[in-house]
Amino acid sequence: MPAFKTIDDLGDASGKRALVRVDLNVPVSDGKVSDATRIERVAPTIRELSQKGAKVILLAHFGRPKGEAVADMSLKPIAIAVEEVLDQHVAFAGDCIGTAAEDAIAAMNNGDILLLENTRFHKGEEKNTPEFAAALAKLGDIYVNDAFSAAHRAHASTEGLAHYLPAYAGRTMQAELEALEKGLGAPKRPVVAIVGGAKVSTKIDLLSNLVTRVDALVIGGGMANTFLAAQGIDVGKSLCEHDLADTARQILKDAEAAGCAIVLPVDGVVAREFKANADNETVDVNAIPADAMMLDVGPKSVEKVNEWISKGATLVWNGPLGAFEIPPFDTATVSAARHAAECTKAGTLTSVAGGGDTVAALNHAGVADDFTYVSTAGGAFLEWMEGKELPGVAVLTAA
Numbered sequence: 001m002p003a004f005k006t007i008d009d010l011g012d013a014s015g016k017r018a019l020v021r022v023d024l025n026v027p028v029s030d031g032k033v034s035d036a037t038r039i040e041r042v043a044p045t046i047r048e049l050s051q052k053g054a055k056v057i058l059l060a061h062f063g064r065p066k067g068e069a070v071a072d073m074s075l076k077p078i079a080i081a082v083e084e085v086l087d088q089h090v091a092f093a094g095d096c097i098g099t100a101a102e103d104a105i106a107a108m109n110n111g112d113i114l115l116l117e118n119t120r121f122h123k124g125e126e127k128n129t130p131e132f133a134a135a136l137a138k139l140g141d142i143y144v145n146d147a148f149s150a151a152h153r154a155h156a157s158t159e160g161l162a163h164y165l166p167a168y169a170g171r172t173m174q175a176e177l178e179a180l181e182k183g184l185g186a187p188k189r190p191v192v193a194i195v196g197g198a199k200v201s202t203k204i205d206l207l208s209n210l211v212t213r214v215d216a217l218v219i220g221g222g223m224a225n226t227f228l229a230a231q232g233i234d235v236g237k238s239l240c241e242h243d244l245a246d247t248a249r250q251i252l253k254d255a256e257a258a259g260c261a262i263v264l265p266v267d268g269v270v271a272r273e274f275k276a277n278a279d280n281e282t283v284d285v286n287a288i289p290a291d292a293m294m295l296d297v298g299p300k301s302v303e304k305v306n307e308w309i310s311k312g313a314t315l316v317w318n319g320p321l322g323a324f325e326i327p328p329f330d331t332a333t334v335s336a337a338r339h340a341a342e343c344t345k346a347g348t349l350t351s352v353a354g355g356g357d358t359v360a361a362l363n364h365a366g367v368a369d370d371f372t373y374v375s376t377a378g379g380a381f382l383e384w385m386e387g388k389e390l391p392g393v394a395v396l397t398a399a
């Protein structure tokens with residue numbers, strides 16, 4: 001476990017302005033939060049600081065607005081969901097720096113909670129510029145990082161701030177690291193990893209290291225389409241990052257060299273529209289129609305995935321196998337999740353899964369409580385698994 005200061009080291013927090021980095025990058029459907037797990041996980045830190053009389057100022061990102069204020073990536077609707085989870089009023093400020101933030105903070109009483117607008121609306125956040133970090137730091141007396149799931153990003157609010165203010169780990173940051181160490185510190189082999197989802201470009205690079213640490217890598221979701229395309233398969237209009245073909249081919253070579261089995265889909269469920277109950281058909285991956293998208297892996301592929309889950313002693317999973325939010329494209333993810341839950345309950349598998357959407361998928365399958373551990377983190381958890389230093393954790397350790 002890294003040695004860092006925690007809320008226990010805060011001393012008297014009464015009246016202190018606490019800048020608390022949380023991960024509110026939660027799944028949203030029709031403008032409403034569809035899975036509040038990430039909010040529930042940071043609630044203890046927020047409550048504890050509020051009860052200690054701190055002015056709790058929440059910093060968070062939502063989506064990838066690339067340094068511009070984008071209306072549908074505002075955190076304003078999320079403030080309502082945070083309020084519901086906490087059962088306590090949460091004020092909102094329309095900017096995370098400058099007058100809007102300063103005025104809202106000036107109006108706070110001890111114990112109040114305020115959420116500031118999306119930090120990624122400013123270019124300085126992802127670039128981690130000293131100017132932006134200083135503009136944030138000006139708003140607080142102390143910095144608490146409870147966003148383990150964003151700790152793989154060296155951004156101003158996840159890393160830079162710790163250079164300006166006394167820095168502490170929040171309760172979830174502590175708990176995640178403890179739980180991952182306990183579940184995966186010395187994983188029992190064979191270790192099977194499942195990586196799916198949509199964030200192909202930000203996750204593909206870590207696969208080359210992951211294949212040296214696991215015995216089998218099951219690839220699903222948009223990630224699988226990218227690997228299939230790299231092998232010359234026509235994936236039609238599927239979510240696919242064609243420019244990553246060379247990277248994908250290199251990972252396949254790295255896996256072979258490391259003796260890691262790669263499990264790619266052999267069939268898929270395709271549709272022409274990305275919507276619930278869209279007309280769909282199951283096809284071999286070599287027969288994906290040019291005008292269709294593969295939105296889920298097919299039944300033969302799920303059978304293979306479940307065989308690997310049965311063979312595994314440890315399972316690490318980030319990223320759903322398909323577009324699980326829209327039935328029937330949730331079928332493979334639900335089947336694999338339920339099978340992993342059964343193996344865990346039978347005592348043959350240690351199962352650790354993480355990621356904003358992966359947690360939502362496990363909840364959708366009704367099995368989140370049956371996994372050994374469910375992390376709020378996806379990319380951060382995989383990087384931790386690789387043995388990489390997470391900038392958001394390292395800076396707390398240094399502090």
Ligand SMILES: Nc1ncnc2c1ncn2[C@@H]1O[C@H](COP(=O)(O)OP(=O)(O)O)[C@@H](O)[C@H]1O
Binds near residue numbers: 325
């Ligand atoms: N074949 C697919 N086509 C399009 N989207 C997909 C596909 N498979 C998975 N997805 C999408 O991937 C998203 C989750 O990916 P990601 O953000 O990487 O996972 P996590 O949040 O768990 O880390 C979901 O919204 C899901 O709909």
Ligand SMILES: O=C(OP(=O)(O)O)[C@H](O)COP(=O)(O)O
Binds near residue numbers: 150355357377379380
């Ligand atoms: O949702 C997140 O990560 P995840 O999809 O890996 O679980 C985090 O909020 C990080 O978001 P980012 O991948 O846009 O930096």
